[in-house]
Amino acid sequence: MKKRFRIKKNEDFQFVFRKGKSFANRQLVIYYLEKPGQDHFRIGLSVGKKIGNAVTRNRIKRYLRQAFQELEDNIKYPHDIVIIARNQTKNMEYEAVKKSLNHLLYKQKLLKNISSK
Template sequence: MKNKRIIKDNFKFQSIISKQKVLKNPSFIIYFEKSEIGFLQYGISVGKKLGNAVFRNKIKRQVRMMMNEVIKTEGDKSYKIIVMARKAMTNKDFETNQNALKNVVSNLK
């Protein structure tokens, strides 16, 4: 079954990023856009500066798990978001990063 919450297309990433509505914290940058679909959609981006492919995939898996927890509480918000991981995320533990992501997503307006 296809997951309707995940954004994978490059042109969708670019359209959300081009709106330049941004929320930041030391671990994440969140680009967002209001939508009419009735639920939270997300895409994950990890830059090459963070490490090799194995490490970047590990970060993406962690962010995906964090987003699953965020969706349980904030999933009814009607937004499209792009989550970009920052270097500072790698120095913190999973719980700290998860709380930081929850705080940023809960501040969407």
């Protein structure tokens, strides 16, 4: 994922948390905020230490980045999106993480196409 698509600064995360909308399922929580001056979307990932060790947390972040990369053409912009992984993600495979993320984006109308698959 390119650097321009990432949210890295704590103040950017906090701004999305304060001003944005949120939605969740059992595996993931999504916060999103429309940013009219931006010409692309940005994502921030948060996987807490309660999820597991560094290997597990990095695997989850890798899965989420890969899922966003595959969905990038279908995501509406300009939005800042923060994804928080819940404890259940530590036992999930890539396809399940992608399906869960797709479900959240679809429910919040952040995808351009109509289908949820």
